[in-house]
Amino acid sequence: MRLDLHEANRLSWNAATVAHNSHKADQAAFFREGGSTLFPEERDLLGEVAGLSLLHLQCNSGQDSLSLARLGAEVTGVDISDEAIGFARRLSVESGIWAQFEREDLFTWFEQAASSRRLFDRVFTSYGTICWLSDLDVWARGIASVLQSRGRFTFMEFHPFAMVFDEKWQPHHDYFNTAPIEEGGVGDYVAESEDGLIPGDKSAGIVGFRNPHRSYEFYWGVGEVVSALIGAGLTLEKMVEFPYANGWRGFEGMRDIGGRRMVPPANMPSIPLMYGLVAVKP
Template sequence: MMAGTPSRNELHEQNRLSWNEATKAHNSHKGDQAKFFREGGSTLFPEEIELLGDITGLSLVHLQCNAGQDTLSLARLGAIVTGVDISDEAIAFAQKLSQESGISANFDRADIFDWFEETATAGKQFDIAFSSYGAVCWISDLNLWAKGISNILKTGGRFVVVDFHPVAMIFDTDWSHKFSYYSRNRKCTQ
């Protein structure tokens, strides 16, 4: 590592603090989300449901779950769900939303790489690992992430991912080309 270059842990900590603030902003304007879920609402898109198939009774981990809306939608489909996210605010919101909506799910606040290691060491495994829109671009080491996923899946388990193509990240808000498609100068965290 070059002098003055932040370590992965330092970048992840900056990311955690940033997501704490973003979570507050994201949820400040959404109204009564618990009521939305109590009335049968779901935040999943049809393509996610189709890719997942019947998840009734299966153990599922939702990686980078943010504030738990999709996690609770997965639980409503019958899965036994654990959501994991780096943000304290996101997990606190998710736990509160779970309680207020009456939809049961577990939530863990952790750096995903630490969580993978602790979960694998404890011998806990899942039928499905799931990650969706806007999560992959924040992963600082895709190889380590993939290895972590592999270590927490049961034999015959599945990884389901739905995300944006990275080409979407090269444009500025006016759709002009601003950023390089290649990641050598980009600093992703978590």
């Protein structure tokens, strides 16, 4: 584990979260008017959540957490960013949708939850999450430790194959990479994705954001994810790959084919841009 790099990422996320939310208009009003930030793919993999306890890992600013709570789940969101959790708590109050939010490094939170014997019916995490974690086996064992028997883990993530390319679709990164990658800080991908990641009204917000804190990413292949979950004692129930990315315009010339589903330019072949899976605790 590299908790020192997790801490560096916490500082970087604190700065980036302010920029991200600056582009979204009145989010509380969006939720009060019935809005949801969930995509159909997540809802399909999650299934019915009404009346169930649901743990949302790396919940960021809580928008998906509140969308899940609106579906009737009893939601607990966990994130390393002070800024994100503070925003999520305010948004819960202002929107009138209840969810519990806890700020902690995820690995530390797993230890605390296990010692307190906290258990959940569902665990969920999505989009750009595991790249911030330094040990996938600790992640998978932590998930297994807080799931009830027959509890389900639902995961949606950008496909690691797509991360081989730079923003101009040129091969740039190794798929098989065991070392952390130092970056210039978490960027303003919300602004770069335009309306792809803003389902409600938008505002100009912070322009030309530059993160003062560097960040560190870890690359995990699909096989490593599946093996970690199986090694933690979970049973893989379903896995699906998608030829589009929900909301995120991470590469040059991406097109919206409807429903904020982003695909490569028309002259490019179809490649996997996103994948999801469901694993069950026996």
